[in-house]
Amino acid sequence: MDYISRHLEEKVISLSKSYCAILVTGPRQSGKTTMLKMLAEKEQAHREYVTLDDLSVRETAKNDPDLFLQLHKPPLLIDEVHYAPELFTYIKILIDKNGNPGDFWMTGSQIFRLMRGVRESLAGRVALLNMSPLSQREIDGRPVLPFSPDTDVLSAEIKRIGPVSAPEIYRRLWTGSMPGIVSGLFPDREIFYSSYISTYIERDVRELSGSIDALKFNRFVTAAAARASQMLNYSALAEDADVDVQTAKAWMDILETLGIVFMLHPYSNNVLKRTVKTPKIYFYDTGLVCYLTKWSSPETAERGAMNGALLENYVVSEIMKSYQGAGKQPFLYYYRDKDAKEIDVIIESDGKLCPVEIKKTALPDKRIVRTFGVLEKSPLEIGTGAVLCLAETLGAFDRNNLIVPIWLI
Numbered sequence: 573m574d575y576i577s578r579h580l581e582e583k584v585i586s587l588s589k590s591y592c593a594i595l596v597t598g599p600r601q602s603g604k605t606t607m608l609k610m611l612a613e614k615e616q617a618h619r620e621y622v623t624l625d626d627l628s629v630r631e632t633a634k635n636d637p638d639l640f641l642q643l644h645k646p647p648l649l650i651d652e653v654h655y656a657p658e659l660f661t662y663i664k665i666l667i668d669k670n671g672n673p674g675d676f677w678m679t680g681s682q683i684f685r686l687m688r689g690v691r692e693s694l695a696g697r698v699a700l701l702n703m704s705p706l707s708q709r710e711i712d713g714r715p716v717l718p719f720s721p722d723t724d725v726l727s728a729e730i731k732r733i734g735p736v737s738a739p740e741i742y743r744r745l746w747t748g749s750m751p752g753i754v755s756g757l758f759p760d761r762e763i764f765y766s767s768y769i770s771t772y773i774e775r776d777v778r779e780l781s782g783s784i785d786a787l788k789f790n791r792f793v794t795a796a797a798a799r800a801s802q803m804l805n806y807s808a809l810a811e812d813a814d815v816d817v818q819t820a821k822a823w824m825d826i827l828e829t830l831g832i833v834f835m836l837h838p839y840s841n842n843v844l845k846r847t848v849k850t851p852k853i854y855f856y857d858t859g860l861v862c863y864l865t866k867w868s869s870p871e872t873a874e875r876g877a878m879n880g881a882l883l884e885n886y887v888v889s890e891i892m893k894s895y896q897g898a899g900k901q902p903f904l905y906y907y908r909d910k911d912a913k914e915i916d917v918i919i920e921s922d923g924k925l926c927p928v929e930i931k932k933t934a935l936p937d938k939r940i941v942r943t944f945g946v947l948e949k950s951p952l953e954i955g956t957g958a959v960l961c962l963a964e965t966l967g968a969f970d971r972n973n974l975i976v977p978i979w980l981i
Contacts, residue, residue, distance in 0.1 A: 576755060578607045579716035579897030580703055585611065587899075588674035591699040592667040595653070595690060597683045598703035599831035599856065600772040603751040604679040605651050607703070612649055612677070619677070620644055623651035630655050637662040646675035654680040660693035667697050682776065683831055704831070705749035705857045707893035708981065718902075719894045719981050720919060721926050721958035721974050729980055730966050736979035738934070738962045742874040745886040746867065748859015765863040769793065773830065780826050788813050792823050796833065796853060797864035801881040801888070803850045803908075804835070824853075831856065834892065839905035839918045839925070841950060848908045856893075858886045883978070884930045887960050888917060890981045891928075913943050924955035930978075931961045941973045 580596070584607075587594055596604045605623075612619040622644050624630040633640045633656035641662050644650075653659060663676055676698075683702070690698055709717065714733070717725070747753060747761065750768075758764040769790065777784055792813035799805070810820035827833045835851035855861045861882065867873035873882055888904070895902035907915040907927075917928040927944040929936075936959045944957045957973040960981070967975035 574755060575606065575610060576603075576706060576710055576751060577713070578603060578703070579707070579710055580701055580899060581607060581611060582716070583701060583899035584608070584677070587699040587701075588677075590673055591697070592671060592673055593663060593676040593678065593694060593698040594674070594701065595678045595680060595694075595698050596701045596703050597680050597687075597831065599705070600681045600776075601750055601752055601768065602703050602705045602831070602856075604703050606751065608649055608677050608679065615647070617647050619647040619649050621649045621651065624655040625652050634658050641666060646670075646672065647677075648675065649677045649679075651679050652681060653678040654682040654689075657689035657693075660689050664693050664697060667694075681831065682780065682829055701899055702831075702896050704889070704893045704896050706751055706754055707749070707897055708744065708890055708979070709894065710897065711744075711749070711754055716898045717894060718898050718900055719891045720921060721928065721956040721976065723956065723968075723974065726966055726974070726976060726980055730977075733979070735964045735977065739870065739874065741883070741886070741962070741978055742879075743870040745858040745882055746862045746870040746873045748857050748862070750857060750859065753859065761859070762863070765860055768860070773827075773832065776830055777823065777826050780829065781822060785815075788815055789823065792820065793827070794864045796824065796827065797855065797861045798878075799853060800855055800858075800861050800878075801884040802852060803848070804853050805850075832860070834889075836888065836904055836906045836917070839907050839920075839950075848910070852906055854885050854888050854892075856889050858882060858889065861885060880932050883932050884916060887930045887978055887981065890978075891917065891919070894981060907943075907946065909946065913946055915943055915946070918947070919955075920952070921955075924953045925950060926955040927957045929957075929959045931959055934962045934964065936961050936963070936975060938969045938973075941969060944973070 584594055598604050622629060624633055637659045752758040753761055753764055774786055795809050795812035806817050806820045810817045833853055833855050835853060837851045838847050840847045862873055865878060867876055892902055903920040905918040907918055915927045916930045919926040925947050927947060929940050940959055941957055947954050958976045960976050960978050963975050963977045
């Protein structure tokens with residue numbers, strides 16, 4: 573199996589020169605441990621690896637963290653550190669005593685729970701990075717580049733890579749972005765996703781929420797996948813899964829905690845008072861969405877009723893990954909007001925708002941960008957807009973609005 577280089581590698585190496593602790597969070601099987609192990613092999617100093625998935629090791633870490641850190645001395649790679657947040661206070665003591673950059677590398681799959689423990693114990697001492705499943709840029713071996721509708725940057729990019737057809741884009745989104753599938757380690761995609769849900773997601777949900785009805789939870793995750801790229805409706809999700817609304821909210825919080833889904837919140841300010849308040853839901857991995865919603869092939873996904881939603885989820889998740897791979901916080905929103913005017917994505921950067929529409933067409937209509945005008949009421953400047961679509965090459969409606977092929981992200 574060939575290792576696929578990750579964009580976060582550069583960030584881990586550079587931050588390890590100034591931070592004593594690095595914490596990489598993200599969903600299970602997204603490649604966190606593999607990346608850090610590869611980087612550890614290249615180091616001059618020997619870095620011990622220890623995983624808290626091992627129950628005996630976990631027990632020591634939880635019940636006697638001082639002894640744990642005497643047995644396992646830095647430089648140290650601690651896998652699945654969320655199982656023993658008791659370690660954080662003792663790691664802080666060692667950091668304050670020794671102050672050696674790069675002493676502790678850690679991974680964790682339960683993102684928000686980890687953040688609470690880290691903020692309480694390691695504030696200012698740890699660099700936090702989030703790793704998603706593979707981005708298309710990583711799969712293609714292209715360098716890290718947070719997406720923005722910049723004409724010069726995109727023009728340079730298009731000279732380096734060739735066009736990708738619509739069927740190929742749907743093959744990519746159907747296959748998914750989990751390293752185990754993309755690398756060929758797990759050639760049977762169906763078995764991989766089936767096992768992923770029952771082995772990892774259900775187990776972690778039980779740990780975070782106590783006992784669950786596995787059948788109802790599966791219905792819930794499937795209902796969430798069927799609503800990918802849509803505004804979140806807890807009542808409908810609860811009805812589909814035959815649970816109450818509070819349970820649906822708790823389970824959605826857990827899916828977010830585990831890095832399975834993320835929310836795009838509506839852009840709003842004091843001037844734009846007619847905007848909706850409900851977030852939209854997206855999955856980091858469109859392969860999981862296709863598996864849950866039972867599209868048996870890329871061709872059926874491309875022709876099916878969800879083809880537009882799947883494409884939008886793919887594009888939004890790729891934009892999100894492009895920022896996370898650079899170790900940057902993405903400021904992504906969407907717009908919808910009570911007059912049903914909508915903008916799929918708004919990228920806020922450098923005091924500008926860049927509006928983006930996503931369309932399953934090779935020949936987008938210029939009328940699409942009319943909606944971008946609603947942002948003129950915002951106190952921020954409107955930057956270059958873009959329609960991300962299935963066009964073969966980079967184009968423009970005018971100097972302020974680009975036509976961008978999805979494969980350029």
